[in-house]
Amino acid sequence: MVICLIVTSNLSKRFQWAGKAIDALNGVTFNVSGGEVFGLLGPNGAGKTTTLRIIMGLMRPDSGYVEVGGVRTSRDSSAVRANIGMVSTNDGVYPFLSVREMLLYFADLYAVPMSTARKRLDLLVEQLDLSRFVDQRCCTLSTGQKQRVILARGLMHDPPVMLLDEPTRGLDVVGSQTVFEFISHLKDLGKAVLLSTHRLDEAERVCDRFGLLHRGNLMYTGTLDEIRADTSQEHLTDMFLCMMKSAEQEKSGDTACPTV
Numbered sequence: 001m002v003i004c005l006i007v008t009s010n011l012s013k014r015f016q017w018a019g020k021a022i023d024a025l026n027g028v029t030f031n032v033s034g035g036e037v038f039g040l041l042g043p044n045g046a047g048k049t050t051t052l053r054i055i056m057g058l059m060r061p062d063s064g065y066v067e068v069g070g071v072r073t074s075r076d077s078s079a080v081r082a083n084i085g086m087v088s089t090n091d092g093v094y095p096f097l098s099v100r101e102m103l104l105y106f107a108d109l110y111a112v113p114m115s116t117a118r119k120r121l122d123l124l125v126e127q128l129d130l131s132r133f134v135d136q137r138c139c140t141l142s143t144g145q146k147q148r149v150i151l152a153r154g155l156m157h158d159p160p161v162m163l164l165d166e167p168t169r170g171l172d173v174v175g176s177q178t179v180f181e182f183i184s185h186l187k188d189l190g191k192a193v194l195l196s197t198h199r200l201d202e203a204e205r206v207c208d209r210f211g212l213l214h215r216g217n218l219m220y221t222g223t224l225d226e227i228r229a230d231t232s233q234e235h236l237t238d239m240f241l242c243m244m245k246s247a248e249q250e251k252s253g254d255t256a257c258p259t260v
Contacts, residue, residue, distance in 0.1 A: 003033060003034050004031040004032065004033050004192075005032060005033065005034050005068065005069055005160050005161050005191075005192035006030075006031060006032035006038075006055065006066075006067075006068055006161055006192050006194060007031050007066065007067040007068075008028060008029055008030055008031070008051070008054075008055065008064070008065075008066050009029050009064050009065050009066075010027045010028070010029055010063060010064035010065075011025050011027070011028040011029070011051065011054060011061045011063075011064040011065075011066070012025050012026055012027055012028075012061060012062050012063045012064055013025040013047075013050055013054065013059070013061050013062050013216075014062055023215075023216050024047050024050045024216050025047045025050055025051065025054075025061070025216045026215075026216045026217050027064070027217075027218075028047070028051060028064070028211075028213070028216070028217075028218045029064075029218065030211050030218065030221055032161075032192040032193070032194055033192060034160065034190045034191065034192050035187055035188075035190045035191070035192075036187070036192060036193065036208050036209065037183060037186075037187060037193040037195055037206055037207045037208050037209075038192075038193065038194050038195065038207065038208070038209050038210070038211065039195045039196075039197065039203040039206075039207035039209070039210045039211070040052075040194060040195065040196045040197075040211050040213060041196075041197060041198065041200060041203055041210055041211065041212055041213065041236065041240075042198065042212065042213035042214060043198055043214075043240075044198070045215070046213040046214055046215065046216070047213050047215070047216040048165075048196045048213060049165070049196070050216075051196075051213075052163055052165060052194075052196055054066055054073070055068065055073070055080075055084075055163065055194070056073075056077075056080070056081060056084060056086065056163070057073035057077025057078075057080045057081055058077075060074070066080075068080045068083050068084060068161055069083045069160055069161065071083070082110060082157070082159070083159050083160055083161055084159050084161045084162070084163060085154035085155055085157070085159040085161070085162045085163070086154060086162075086163050086165070087150055087151055087153075087154045087162065087163070087164045087165070087167050088150075088164075088165040088166065088167070089147075089165070089166050089167065089168075089169040089170055091150050091153075093138035093141070093146050093149055093150070094138055095137065095138050095139035096137060096138075096139065097137065097138055098134070098135050098136060098137055098138070099130060099133060099134045099135070099136060099138060099141075099149050100121065100134050100135055102138060102149070102153070103117075103121050103124070103149070103152055103153055103156055104117055104118070104121060104156075106153050106156050106157075107120065107121070107156040107157060110156070110157035112156065112157050112158075117156065120155070120156060120158065121152075121156070124152040124155060124156070125152075127185060128148045128151060128152050128178070128182070129148070130148060130149070130152060133145055143170060143171065143175065144171060144172065144174060144175035144178065147167075147171060147175055147178070147179070148178060151167075151178075151179070151182050159191070160190075160191055160192060161191065161192045161193075161194070162186055162191050162192070162193045162194070163194050163196070164179075164183070164193065164194070164195045164196065164197075165196045165197075166196065166197050166198075166199075167179045167195070167197075168197075168199060168202060176202070180202075180205065180206055183195070183206050184206070195207060200235075200236040200237050200240065201236075201237075203236060204224065204235070204236055208223065209221065209222060209223050210222065210223070210224065210227060210236070212227070212236075212239065212240065212243055214240075214243050214244060219243045219246070220239070220243065224236075227239055231243070
């Protein structure tokens, strides 16, 4: 039985900026099931970050709702956040704590019993190859090593849902491969993974389904083959070009995408 761990329904959000109303989201709806990687894709300003903030209960939508693990963010945002692991390139590490100290600290923030936290730490050290630097201060780590620590941090409370916000930004090929392997591991664990990125080539590699956002509108959702059928395009980059052209042509009623 497939269980939807993330449900977003008709999310809308409007901001006021410089005296103008900006629609950040317009009726965005999608689901993510356990063991699935859903790619929320779009250029800067498409509404990806707003969507993530609403899912985490950090921002209220003007209309619509989000459920994580069957709990609505409007009813118990703290319980929702306890079910989410967040990984972002904007996250930092505590420079004067060792990796071990920092990971155990975050487990304690989520009220994970210390005996359980130590076992989970040992497992993540092995899975993410942290053994060489687990007792080093975080300020001594390379960029790739810090990213591995951030990945481990998101799993210390063993959440059913993982949100990954541009997880490979600033990483080299080796570091990016670590993230890909991490995502594959999350799928094997049966977690629902929402990947927010504008790296379309990477999304094609790891995602099961996709949602293509443009100016707050979820233009297409589905598997790669389903969106190919809808757009007559082979690759995600061409799909996005098609999508943006369709949006510009919508007023004229001509939304067909040229086949390339």
